[in-house]
Amino acid sequence: MARGVYIHIPFCHQICNYCDFNKVFFKNQPVGEYIEAIGQEMRMTVEKNPTAFVNIETIFLGGGTPTSLSVEQLTRLMELIHLYLPVNNVTEFSSEANPDELTHDKLLVLKKYGINRLSLGVQSFDQEILKKLGRTHSNDHVFSTLRDAKEVGFDNISIDLMYGLPGQTIEQWQETLDIAFSLELPHFSAYSLIVEPKTIFYNLMNKGKLSLPGEDSEAKMYDMLMHQMEAHGLKQYEISNFAKPGFESTHNCIYWENDEYAGFGAGASGYLDGVRYQNIGPLKKYIEAIENGDFPLLNTHVVTKQESIEEEMFLGLRKIDGVSKQHFIEKFDLPMEQLFSNHIEELVKEALVENTEDALKLSYKGRFVGNEVFQQFLLDS
Known part of the structure; x- marks a missing residue:
């Protein structure tokens, strides 16, 4: 929704x-x-x-x-x-x-x-x-x-x-x-x-x-x-x-917060019903598709559970409040530590994240190297 x-x-x-x-x-x-x-x-x-x-x-x-x-x-x-x-x-x-x-x-x-x-x-x-x-x-x-x-x-x-x-x-x-x-x-x-x-x-x-x-x-x-x-x-x-x-x-x-949204217009992206999609970029091709009664889609991708977990982490860690542990459990039916305990432990040692009872969040130091931290939450296929 x-x-x-x-x-x-x-x-x-x-x-x-x-x-x-x-x-x-x-x-x-x-x-x-x-x-x-x-x-x-x-x-x-x-x-x-x-x-x-x-x-x-x-x-x-x-x-x-x-x-x-x-x-x-x-x-x-x-x-x-x-x-x-x-x-x-x-x-x-x-x-x-x-x-x-x-x-x-x-x-x-x-x-x-x-x-x-x-x-x-x-x-x-x-x-x-x-x-x-x-x-x-x-x-x-x-x-x-x-x-x-x-x-x-x-x-x-x-x-x-x-x-x-x-x-x-x-x-x-x-x-x-x-x-x-x-x-x-x-x-x-x-x-x-x-x-x-x-x-x-x-x-x-x-x-x-x-x-x-x-x-x-x-x-x-x-x-x-x-x-x-x-x-x-x-x-x-x-x-x-x-x-x-x-x-x-x-x-x-x-x-x-990795929630769903619709994207309309040429080149727009959206995320609906577990599917990420991108529209055709060139204006004339976008307009032609609509005039033909077609959805102007360039590509679609059904987001897997693994991908959703990864997105939950690297998008949520952008927020200063971080990723809620309770919300993670409710959404994925398992605690984040079960998947990322070693990574979290290492990042805590490097003072790049703060691991509280309620959330995992970037430290002040971690905000300067956010992309490096986010990469640690890509799961092995």
Whole structure:
């Protein structure tokens, strides 16, 4: 049964140099047809398995950039969501947004149709770094958008930040943090740069033209982030996420708790009825599949019990509260120590995890090398 719904809007007016998500330039794209196709995918999916959607808690519009849509296009998308999805029990309805695209009229549309959480892609408050990233907004765009959003009635607002960026110094990161805290927002997400294949940064790195901070500097930035978020009343509840009490992202918690969700749109992924799936990525092929009355699936995979156990561990360990031992027993009918006692013992010795009576969780030290810890919970086939 789905707890959440993700809807992918792949359009961007500018492609960022680090982004590897499924996205296309907005110009000359079949935007209207795509929105109608998403509506039909939602209809087909809910009709096939209506009981899976009766209790959805969250809807998340991601991308790409949902706010690249015009007011009319955004309105039509919201109409289709309300037409085909049972939204009555949704408590968190989120949309990603670019600060230089989220106009007053678009804010009114989002508010009218029930969006109650905004996630702004800010990344940095240093204009030179923003240019390196391929971002087009300015700090003034951020400040004016936040003022506008609060005037319209949004109080659950998050911004994304990035560190370990090309040419970024400790001082620049500190300045970005200082400005971020001055905004007095209830939620922040902060990610270190990962240079992904098929990005401009990846090509530059292969040519030796991408100057990144070293591991020590990146670790220092993360340490600064964690300490200063805590000092400003923002509790770290996941490796990269910080919130004031009550403002944690329910939608993202669905992923980390290894629960089920539906994904709609080109390239979107989902997890329903024990099956992980991914949709066709290219827009025209996605639209063609829908118009032919077919589900736009690229691939499906039935998750085995072993895989589910592995996912439960490496997703759950991202949460600061860790993996609940009682929940693990209820879900898999055996204690986690029965499978991982040697690994847990070794990680405790290395001070990378804390093994309490109720949960297994990353230690402070372990948060810096999370991926290395997660790999310890891959079972032998």
